Amino acid sequence: xxxxxxxxxxxxxxxxxxxxxxxxxxxxxxxxxxxxxxxxxxxxxxxxxxxxxxxxxxxxxxxxxxxxxxxxxxxxxxxxxxxxxxxxxxxxxxxxxxxxxxxxxxxxxxxxxxxxxxxxxxxxxxxxxxxxxxxxxxxxxxxxxxxxxxxxxxxxxxxxxxxxxxxxxxxxxxxxxxxxxxxxxxxxxxxxxxxxxxxxxxxxxxxxxxxxxxxxxxxxxxxxxxxxxxxxxxxxxxxxxxxxxxxxxxxxxxxxxxxxxxxxxxxxxxxxxxxxxxxxxxxxxxxxxxxxxxxxxxxxxxxxxxxxxxxxxxxxxxxxxxxxxxxxxxxxxxxxxxxxxxxxxxxxxxxxxxxxxxxxxxxxxxxxxxxxxxxxxxxxxxxxxxxxxxxxxxxxxxxxxxxxxxxxxxxxxxxxxxxxxxxxxxxxxxxxxxxxxxxxxxxxxxxxxxxxxxxxxxxxxxxxxx
Amino acid sequence: xxxxxxxxxxxxxxxxxxxxxxxxxxxxxxxxxxxxxxxxxxxxxxxxxxxxxxxxxxxxxxxxxxxxxxxxxxxxxxxxxxxxxxxxxxxxxxxxxxxxxxxxxxxxxxxxxxxxxxxxxxxxxxxxxxxxxxxxxxxxxxxxxxxxxxxxxxxxxxxxxxxxxxxxxxxxxxxxxxxxxxxxxxxxxxxxxxxxxxxxxxxxxxxxxxxxxxxxxxxxxxxxxxxxxxxxxxxxxxxxxxxxxxxxxxxxxxxxxxxxxxxxxxxxxxxxxxxxxxxxxxxxxxxxxxxxxxxxxxxxxxxxxxxxxxxxxxxxxxxxxxxxxxxxxxxxxxxxxxxxxxxxxxxxxxxxxxxxxxxxxxxxxxxxxxxxxxxxxxxxxxxxxxxxxxxxxxxxxxxxxxxxxxxxxxxxxxxxxxxxxxxxxxxxxxxxxxxxxxxx
Numbered sequence: 001x002x003x004x005x006x007x008x009x010x011x012x013x014x015x016x017x018x019x020x021x022x023x024x025x026x027x028x029x030x031x032x033x034x035x036x037x038x039x040x041x042x043x044x045x046x047x048x049x050x051x052x053x054x055x056x057x058x059x060x061x062x063x064x065x066x067x068x069x070x071x072x073x074x075x076x077x078x079x080x081x082x083x084x085x086x087x088x089x090x091x092x093x094x095x096x097x098x099x100x101x102x103x104x105x106x107x108x109x110x111x112x113x114x115x116x117x118x119x120x121x122x123x124x125x126x127x128x129x130x131x132x133x134x135x136x137x138x139x140x141x142x143x144x145x146x147x148x149x150x151x152x153x154x155x156x157x158x159x160x161x162x163x164x165x166x167x168x169x170x171x172x173x174x175x176x177x178x179x180x181x182x183x184x185x186x187x188x189x190x191x192x193x194x195x196x197x198x199x200x201x202x203x204x205x206x207x208x209x210x211x212x213x214x215x216x217x218x219x220x221x222x223x224x225x226x227x228x229x230x231x232x233x234x235x236x237x238x239x240x241x242x243x244x245x246x247x248x249x250x251x252x253x254x255x256x257x258x259x260x261x262x263x264x265x266x267x268x269x270x271x272x273x274x275x276x277x278x279x280x281x282x283x284x285x286x287x288x289x290x291x292x293x294x295x296x297x298x299x300x301x302x303x304x305x306x307x308x309x310x311x312x313x314x315x316x317x318x319x320x321x322x323x324x325x326x327x328x329x330x331x332x333x334x335x336x337x338x339x340x341x342x343x344x345x346x347x348x349x350x351x352x353x354x355x356x357x358x359x360x361x362x363x364x365x366x367x368x369x370x371x372x373x374x375x376x377x378x379x380x381x382x383x384x385x386x387x388x389x390x391x392x393x394x395x396x397x398x399x400x401x402x403x404x405x406x407x408x409x410x411x412x413x414x415x416x417x418x419x420x421x422x423x424x425x426x427x428x429x430x431x432x433x434x435x436x437x438x439x440x441x442x443x444x445x446x447x448x449x450x451x452x453x454x455x456x457x458x459x460x461x462x463x464x465x466x
Numbered sequence: 467x468x469x470x471x472x473x474x475x476x477x478x479x480x481x482x483x484x485x486x487x488x489x490x491x492x493x494x495x496x497x498x499x500x501x502x503x504x505x506x507x508x509x510x511x512x513x514x515x516x517x518x519x520x521x522x523x524x525x526x527x528x529x530x531x532x533x534x535x536x537x538x539x540x541x542x543x544x545x546x547x548x549x550x551x552x553x554x555x556x557x558x559x560x561x562x563x564x565x566x567x568x569x570x571x572x573x574x575x576x577x578x579x580x581x582x583x584x585x586x587x588x589x590x591x592x593x594x595x596x597x598x599x600x601x602x603x604x605x606x607x608x609x610x611x612x613x614x615x616x617x618x619x620x621x622x623x624x625x626x627x628x629x630x631x632x633x634x635x636x637x638x639x640x641x642x643x644x645x646x647x648x649x650x651x652x653x654x655x656x657x658x659x660x661x662x663x664x665x666x667x668x669x670x671x672x673x674x675x676x677x678x679x680x681x682x683x684x685x686x687x688x689x690x691x692x693x694x695x696x697x698x699x700x701x702x703x704x705x706x707x708x709x710x711x712x713x714x715x716x717x718x719x720x721x722x723x724x725x726x727x728x729x730x731x732x733x734x735x736x737x738x739x740x741x742x743x744x745x746x747x748x749x750x751x752x753x754x755x756x757x758x759x760x761x762x763x764x765x766x767x768x769x770x771x772x773x774x775x776x777x778x779x780x781x782x783x784x785x786x787x788x789x790x791x792x793x794x795x796x797x798x799x800x801x802x803x804x805x806x807x808x809x810x811x812x813x814x815x816x817x818x819x820x821x822x823x824x825x826x827x828x829x830x831x832x833x834x835x836x837x838x839x840x841x842x843x844x845x846x847x848x849x850x851x852x853x854x855x856x857x858x859x860x861x862x863x864x865x866x867x868x869x870x871x872x873x874x875x876x877x878x879x880x881x882x883x884x885x886x887x888x889x890x891x892x893x894x895x896x897x898x899x900x901x902x903x904x905x906x
Binding site: 002003004005007008011024025027029031032035036039043046047048051052060063064069210212218219220244245246247248250282283284382383384387388391392398399402403406410411 | 552555558559594595597598599601602604605608609612613616617619620621622623624625626629632633636637640705713739742743744745746747748749750751752892893894
């Protein structure tokens, strides 16, 4: 659920205690603490937890320019090395020598929506030249669609011409660097790093990967998706269009020849969430790859945002919050510390319960329980329907409580009738959400059959691997 | 009640007045109405019973036509140091007219929702709900403020080299927001509780502060950033979906209604709450919901003044009008709804054609030049309404408004200028804070 849904649940929880309602009516605003307690798990995770989380691999496809806070970063040639392979940078320099201008026909493999490869053949033009910026020299190559863009931008490329070149770094067989003109990083680097992390997790136990997003000038983002395909033992990364923070694609698709990155993985792994991970605005995700047992086999399991839904999202934490609130407010002499503590604990528990309706689940009673209890899969955390239905229910409960704890009652009808009049939108909303969840569960089940198809995976191994 | 022809005439005069000034960046209809009352008075040129209808026309026009200034005259600089609003992104892509059309879709939806609500729902539902919840307004207000702080999304922090560096990068933005809120609050407290501004400016003492927070700081940023005047496509084309439009309309209506009914809760705060409640996503949905929200917030709040069973005074315009004449009959309420529909139709056409005109000639007058003229005008308005000290308040609040942009935090933290002093007053601590600040 979204943050406000949890928060408003806390606001509503406080109104079930007549003493707290009476305080609110008198202008004592301390019960707002209950809402803060209900939001606390997300607050702790997103404002503190994520910054302290371990990162074994940090994938930054397009490092930010330190002054402008967006990519590409303007670098000197001497700062680049083989470690920057596939990353997106900008270099400003002078054309020292044009090595070649070419044209011809090229064939390359692309992947369709189902993950199948097909061969594409097309005409191309290209240019290769040496760029110098005073700190070193680098070979620059512009090819195909990128050549057309490059020519439009700079006209004829001649020796002595000054240019600001954007592109990704590549490494030749002899170890020398090339800057390939492009408007995005190459996805291969992301795929290879994730594959390496999965393989290491299989041997070492756990690897956490932080994937940074790609922010471009004008507060827009290059979207890319990471898709783990267990039966094929592949990590596939697809570079997508430029999107606004609101998720609207505004064109800027990358050419097919640098749209996909595929890395093979040597070890078995399974995917616990059936959709590809999409990275665009806000911040990029962290994914933990953990060695685990699945159907009697050792595999690597993924966990999205490993720092999220941990101890902060447990019922145990709710008890601790209740205890802290009680102690603090009793010490400062607040008369209704017990009610406040109980309401705070219930508020936090409501958060845990509401999140349990989704996919991620939580470790509910640590240290008694050690692992996450899977969610009920009623809807995704961002679902407008479940968020609204829950938030509306909480508003309804608040109005209902305010009314029944006021004498004379401002709305002079029976409690049951008032409650029904107030909550019908939520009943309809939850009804639709439950009906939808059956379809969703069926789809997930089909996808999970595919993702966890270890038998098929083993057969492939017998005939020589993928 | 005025005869119908007079009533229509004054509503039309209001629309015309509102439309002519609402497209100018930094101008707010409430400030201009206050100026009108202060300079010309009401009762001589205009009958007192006509003023509510003149105001309704002007406010409807503002709710529609102000889309022009927020889309075309609020451009960020090329380096995009500050996060852009969706409308600014549309402008940078040459799709400013599309953004206006999206807004207009929302505004029309907002008007229809408002009219249907005013005719069939508000009179029956609002009074009992308001009766049951109004003693807890402070609770809601504090809750929204606390949520604003707690939910601020750290826009930086991911790329720090160490955990503490990441934490600091994230928290400097959050702390910046808190700083802006309290700084605005202190300024608001001083303006509201001292005789810094002349007592003759009773209805307009907050005007220079708000001009500074939201108008002047915006205009100065336009001047400093020297934005590119990119060619705009004047085509009538909108990329959205029926689903997004309905969802955005619902969210916008929810946020606008919360803000219209409850005091101090502004349209932005209502939108924040409703956006989270309905899990709203997408630039198109955001702009549509803004159209709905602003119409219901501005026009709906003012309409409550006409509702005989409730007669709530919400918003600066309602306070200004009610100080001169408060509508009393149900006939006036129905006439106000009619005036809203009429004004909305005219405002829609005015906004649409003005947007087409501006899209075609966008790069003729540079926004920087226009901003200089507006900046001078805003100073003159502040001086006329509140004297030389008003100009000082304007300068201080402008600096605070620009701080919010520099810290990359929500501009709405400047609402601390209103929220904090009101909260202090509601909880009965004004005297203590006055002593603490050495103001008595």
